[in-house]
Amino acid sequence: MELINLSNVNYTYVDGNTVLKNINMNINPQERIAILGPNGAGKSTLFQLFNGLLTPTSGNITVDGMTVCKENLSKIRQNVGMVFQDSDDQLFNSNVRQEIAYGPMNMGIKGKELDELIKWALNSTKISEYENRSPNTLSGGEKKRVALASVLAMKPKVLVLDEPTAALDPIGVSQLIKLLNSINKDLKITIIFSTHDVDIVPLLADRIFVLNKGEIVLHGSTKEVFSNVDILRKINLRLPRVAHLTEILIKDGFIKSNNLPLTIGQARELFKKNTIK
Ligand SMILES: Nc1ncnc2c1ncn2[C@@H]1O[C@H](COP(=O)(O)OP(=O)(O)OP(=O)(O)O)[C@@H](O)[C@H]1O
Numbered sequence: 182m183e184l185i186n187l188s189n190v191n192y193t194y195v196d197g198n199t200v201l202k203n204i205n206m207n208i209n210p211q212e213r214i215a216i217l218g219p220n221g222a223g224k225s226t227l228f229q230l231f232n233g234l235l236t237p238t239s240g241n242i243t244v245d246g247m248t249v250c251k252e253n254l255s256k257i258r259q260n261v262g263m264v265f266q267d268s269d270d271q272l273f274n275s276n277v278r279q280e281i282a283y284g285p286m287n288m289g290i291k292g293k294e295l296d297e298l299i300k301w302a303l304n305s306t307k308i309s310e311y312e313n314r315s316p317n318t319l320s321g322g323e324k325k326r327v328a329l330a331s332v333l334a335m336k337p338k339v340l341v342l343d344e345p346t347a348a349l350d351p352i353g354v355s356q357l358i359k360l361l362n363s364i365n366k367d368l369k370i371t372i373i374f375s376t377h378d379v380d381i382v383p384l385l386a387d388r389i390f391v392l393n394k395g396e397i398v399l400h401g402s403t404k405e406v407f408s409n410v411d412i413l414r415k416i417n418l419r420l421p422r423v424a425h426l427t428e429i430l431i432k433d434g435f436i437k438s439n440n441l442p443l444t445i446g447q448a449r450e451l452f453k454k455n456t457i458k
C-alpha cells in the first residue's frame with residue numbers, strides 16, 4: 182500500500198490565491214522523492230498539507246491509510262516528521278537534549294526509554310557533542326542536524342524536508358545528503374524533500390515531481406524527468422551542471438552518447454568509455 186496519497190488536491194489561501202491545482206501523487210514506503218520547482222511553485226504549501234498544518238480546500242490526502250484531518254492529527258504528526266527550511270522556526274528549547282526529548286515526551290515516553298531514544302537520535306545525526314548546547318549558539322548546519330534529530334526521535338515513517346540544503350556550505354550539503362541517504366537505507370524511512378537545486382536531486386531522489394505554478398508538470402524517475410530538458414528550462418530550472426557540460430561536449434563532437442550523466446560518478450564512467458587511448 183502507498184504511504185502517502187494525494188487525490189485531486191487543491192489549495193486556495195484566504196486571499197483567494199489558488200496555489201495548488203489538482204495535485205495527484207502516490208508515494209511508496211522507503212522511496213526518496215524530490216519535489217522540484219522554482220520559487221513560488223507551491224512546494225512549501227504542499228508540504229504543510231502533508232502533516233495537516235494546512236487543510237486542502239478540496240481533495241483528499243491519506244498517510245499510511247489515514248485521512249489527514251483533525252481527528253487523526255496527532256497520529257499523522259507522529260508518522261510525518263517535518264523539517265522546516267529555516268531551523269529557527271523549529272528549535273525553541275533551551276538545549277539540544279531538551280529539543281530532542283520534546284516530541285517523545287509529548288508521546289508519553291519517559292525514563293530509560295527516553296534516555297535511549299535521545300542517545301539514538303544524537304548518534305544517528307552525529308551531534309552527540311552538542312547535547313548540552315543551546316540551539317541558538319549553533320551554526321546553520323549544526324541546527325539543521327538538531328532539527329533532524331528532534332524529528333527522528335519521533336521515529337516517523339516519513340521525513341519531509343523543505344529545502345534541506347538551502348543554507349548549507351558545500352561540505353554541509355554533501356554531509357546532509359549522505360546522512361539522509363543512510364537514514365533512508367538503514368532506518369527504512371521515506372524521504373520527501375523540496376528543492377530548486379537540480380544538482381542535488383540525482384544524489385538523493387529515486388523519483389521526482391516537478392511543480393510549477395501549483396501544478397505537477399512532470400513526474401517520473403530521475404532519469405525520465407531530466408530527459409525533458411525543454412520543459413525544465415521553460416520553467417526556470419535546468420539540468421544538473423555535469424549533464425549540461427556533457428550536452429555541450431556531445432554537441433561539439435568530443436563525446437558520443439545518447440544519455441546524459443546526472444552525477445559525477447555517471448559522467449566519469451561515460452568519459453572513461455569515450456577517452457581516446
Ligand atoms: N499565506 C499566504 N497567503 C497567500 N498566498 C500565499 C501565502 N503563502 C504563500 N503564498 C503564495 O503561494 C504561492 C506558493 O508559495 P510557496 O511558499 O508554497 O512556494 P515555494 O515553491 O515553496 O517557493 P520557494 O521556492 O520560494 O520557497 C506563492 O505565489 C506565494 O506567494
Ligand SMILES: [Mg+2]
Pocket residue numbers: 224225226343
Ligand atoms: Mg518554499
